[in-house]
Amino acid sequence: MPENNADSRGLLIELTADIVSAYVSKNAVPPASLPELIASVNSSLSNIGQPVEPETPAQAPAVNPKRSVFPEYIICLEDGKKFKSLKRHLNVHYGLSPNEYREKWGLKPDYPMVAPNYAAQRSALAKSSGLGHKTAERKSGPRRSR
CATH class of the missing domain: 1.10.10.1550 (ROS/MUCR transcriptional regulator protein)
Structure with a gap:
């Protein structure tokens, strides 16, 4: 099981690098925002397949x-x-x-x-x-x- 976990982490890092490098090659990104971009892509990829709770807006009463x-x-x-x-x-x-x-x-x-x-x-x-x-x-x- 630990090997499987290490493999999935390696794959996640590889996919993150591929996506970020493709994005940076076509878009001007300031160097200061690269860590933020990498973290965002990595977070998005790691959450794929996780159940997402739909956001339910707070309902307002029809009358006071x-x-x-x-x-x-x-x-x-x-x-x-x-x-x-x-x-x-x-x-x-x-x-x-x-x-x-x-x-x-x-x-x-x-x-x-x-x-x-x-x-x-x-x-x-x-x-x-x-x-x-x-x-x-x-x-x-x-x-x-x-």
Whole structure:
């Protein structure tokens, strides 16, 4: 294995010398910048075949996070669309959970995923239908099976 490593280093030096000499023969290069050119070519050649991580630019929110919550809707910071509930939209279109979304945009843990009026409406509906309360025992007693 060490022989293989030495061979590849020798080949890298040889390729670097060939490329730099070809470049210098056709272009005027000040002698002071030759070491920089050699290092640049050598670095580029040694990185060939290495996986490169694509640079992802920092994404800016579609709207100011402080102005994204309204009584009737919430504006998605990813695309600027209005929703009563963000959870499904974030999961389907961006593969984000509510916590990942909050973390990505630097939002507080109590940032709502549902518009305030919609949450109040759903809460009132649940209370009026008796959700969350145990049903009263029937006056006739326990059910008997036949």
